Amino acid sequence: QVQLVESGGGLVQPGGSLRLSCVASGFDFSNYGINWYRQAPGKGRELVAMISSGVEYRHYAESVKGRFTISRDNGKNTVLLQMNNLKPEDTGLYYCNVDIGHDHWGQGTQVTVSS
Secondary structure, eight states, rough: OOOOEOOEEEOOOOOOOOOEEEEEESSSSGGGGEEEEETTTHHHHHHEEEEOOOSSEEEEOOTTTTTTTEEEEEETTEEEEOOOOOOOGGGGOOOEEEEEEEEEEEEEEEEEOOO
């Protein structure tokens, strides 16, 4: 059974940092690319970042380039999203995602950027 568990969200002031973690189980983690999505209140889900299985390819949304960094540790079945210089528009529910036949999602972790 595929499971994705996100953690690391919280309340942070503008300009602050957070590091999100996604721990995966139930599939051969090292063979799959992993995505981070977010959903702001009243909006649809937006792809924030993705990392390929062998870390050779990373993609970022234009709105987070230069501020967010995605990485993975295949030995720990973990993907991290380091978020720096956070802005109020980064507020949302952040989800980990993997496509194995169909989309699998974690429960999400809330990020709130506010002074």
